[in-house]
Amino acid sequence: MSAVVLFLMSTFARLMTFPSRCAPHFMAIALVLAATNGVQAAEFPRGPGFYYSLPRILFFFGAFLLWIQLSVWVDSDLREFKLNYSIWNPVFLAIGFVGTVLCFAMPFFWIAWLLWMGMIVGGAVGYVKIRNREVREADAIVIKDAIKAFLERTLRMQFAKEKKGRPSRVPVRFFARGGQSSGAELARAQESKGYQSAQEMVYDAVKRRVTDIHLEPTQEEMSIRFRIDGIMVNDNPFRRSTGDAVINIFKVLCNMDITEKRKPQDGSFSAQVEERMVDFRVATAGSVSGEKMVMRILDKSAQIISLEQIGMPANLRGSIVELVKQPHGMLIVCGPTGAGKSTTLYACLNEIDRFQQNVITIENPVEFQLDHITQIEVNVKAGKTFASELRSILRQDPDIIMIGEIRDKETAEIACQAAQTGHMVFTTLHANDTVTAIGRLIDLGVQPFNIASALSAVLGQRLVRMLCPKCRVKYKPDAETLKRLNLPPGMIKHLYRAHEGEKDEEAEESEEPSVCEKCGGTGYFKRTGIFELLVITEKLREMIRENPDLTAIRNAAVKAGTVFLFEDGLRQVLTGVSSVQELMRVSK
Ligand SMILES: [Zn+2]
Structure with a gap:
């Protein structure tokens, strides 16, 4: 009798999408039970009739189903996190086997049943505790939540709406900005729906080195786009209602x-x-279609990185260090938005002895906080502009002034004056290259003689994405590519390019997923700088003062042996740090 029940159960279990590889285990159990039942029948001869009470069968069946569900989950969990399933799968198999045998062989069914339940629950709790130690914090399982999810899934039980203010397991805590009502505001945000979605999105973004999050509504959805290494990447959208709630939070x-x-x-x-x-x-x-939101992420705990870490070659570093230690002058870092200009300014400030000199910065926003310097944030609404702040800090006897960006004539003129009156000025300018930056200052309305006297050097820069070291692909460049790079044919044996999702022949035997874990399949991981430094020599100074003709200045710079962006970028391509495609993209 029991063997028949077991056999039916195992068939049932197979129908319940149980992995087919586990089905033989059940067949084995059913056979063993048939055997033990036979033994029992021989030892205790009984009359005809139905021996097993219905409650017992139901309870047995309940425990059996619980065990099946847990075993299936443990098996898939082990595989997902690549844990040691050669230990845990047999443990759960043994629990099922021992429990079934106990229930049928022990004289006291209820004690056997309780023992079995104890083993199942104990095994599950033990497993969760041990696996939580091996996986990332984000993947850890809170047993209470898991039980709830399990009941919801298997018994289709509907729980009441989540309790308000329930602590979430996403390790993200938000802090409201600005003042008196922040506590109440935070409580309000926590109570609203979508709070956990907001936490999860922020967590995901920070983990993936995202610098900007864009939330853009469409009719049905709230699309999410991340900027990673300067490139926009689509993420799974929110439902529109969730998205609106997240924006509200x-x-x-x-x-x-x-x-x-x-x-x-x-x-x-x-x-x-x-x-x-x-x-x-x-x-x-x-x-x-509704309200959109853009969020810039500023990592306060990120370290100020050195000139070397931003990818500056040694000879260039030497020139920059020499420049920033001059008693007066102006260093302009130029490039398009997102070229890492302010990171370079911080790296320059880091080269300066901040104890012996009075350093003041005007920024919008303050991206890094540095010790022993005065940092002032621009606030246009409150009337604190670059120009007004610059004027006032000049009265505070600074040695070094860092201006986040020059955008208008007024700021540009005060900066040039400051540079000529015994201050070292660092600033950035939105211009494609170093020579254009000079033209941009003239366009803003600064007198050429002022520029000529003030300017020490212009540093042009871009960020190129670095090839993912795990999945970059080696290839032999064709003649046309070499021509585009201005390289003689035959000089370069091989270059590297980004993995484009094609099958890797060498790694064919492994079952690795086609998406690279390190770079998320983009083929690139992090960025590094490429640079051109235009030092204003006496000759160039003369040219700017007399006749600011950009073509003539460029020609003079070429003659003086200036290394331009593209040539500096080749250094990264030839060493396999970046790709030809990436260099072409950023130096367009
Ligand atoms: Zn990769």
């Missing part, structure tokens, strides 16, 4: 007016992501 955190959905607003908040403190600069704007 960030607006509350920023102390924005949540009823205003059309006029642009901006603000900021911070978050603790695991151990790191991260600042968010948030801007909203109305669009035809």
Whole structure:
């Protein structure tokens, strides 16, 4: 009898999408039970009839199903996280086997049943505890939540809406910005729906080195786009209602007016992501399909990186260090948006003795906090512009002034004057290359003689994405590529390019997923700088003062042996750090 029940159960288990590789185990158990039942029948001869009470069968069946579900889950969990399934799968098989035997062989069914349940629950709890130690914190399982999810899944039980303010297991804590009502604001945000979605999105973004998050509404969805290494990447969209709730949460955190959905607003908040403190600069704007939001992520705990770490070659580093230690002058770092200009300025500040000199910065926003310098943040709403702040700090006897960006004539003129009156000025300018930067200053309305006297050097730069070291592909460049790179044929044996999702012949025997784990399949991981430094020599100074003709200045720079961006970029391509395609993309 029991053998028949077991056989039916095992068939049932197979129908319940149980992996076919486990089915033989059940067949084995059914056979063993048939055998033990036979033994029992021989030892205790009984009359005809139905021996097993219905409650017992139901309880046995319940425990059996619980065990099956747990075994299936443990098996898939082990595989997902590449844990040691040669230990855990046999453990669960043994629990099932011993438990079944106990229930049928022990004289006291209920004690046997309780023992078996104890083994199943104990095994599951033990497994979770041990696997939590091996996986990342984000993947750890909170047993209470797991039981709830399990019941929901198997018994289709519907639980009441989640309790408000329930602590989440996503290791992200938000801190509202700005003042008196921040506690109440935070509580309000935590209570609203979408709070966990917001946490998960932020966690994911910080883990993936995202610098900007774009939330853009469409009719049904809220699309999410991340900027990683300067490139926009689509992420799984939110449902529209969740997306709107998420935007609302960030607006509350920023102390924005949540009823205003059309006029642009901006603000900021911070978050603790695991151990790191991260600042968010948030801007909203109305669009035809709803309110959109852009969030810039500023990692406060990131270290100031050195000139070497931003990828500057040794000879160039030498020239820069020499320049920044001059008593007066002006160093302009130029490039398009997102070329790493401010990172370079910070690296320059880091080269300076900040104890012996008075260093003041004017920034929008302050991206890194440095010790022993005065950092001032521009706030246009409060009337604190680059120009007004620059004027006032000149009265505070600075030796070195860092101006986040020159955008207008006034700032440019004061900066040039400061550079001529015994201050060292560092700043950035939005210009494609070093010679164009000089033209840009003239366009802003600064007198050429002022530029000529003030300027020490212009550093042009770009960030190129570095090839992912795990999946980059070696190839032999064709003649046309070499021609584009201005390289003689035959000089270069091989170059590297990004993995484009094709099958890797060498790694064919392995079952590795086709998406590279390190770079997420983009083929690139992190970025490094390429540079051109135009030092203003006496000859160039004369040219700027007398007749600022950019073509003539460029020709003079070529003659003086200036290494231009593209040539410096080749250094990264030839060493396999970056690819031809990437260099072409950024130096267009
Ligand atoms: Zn990769």
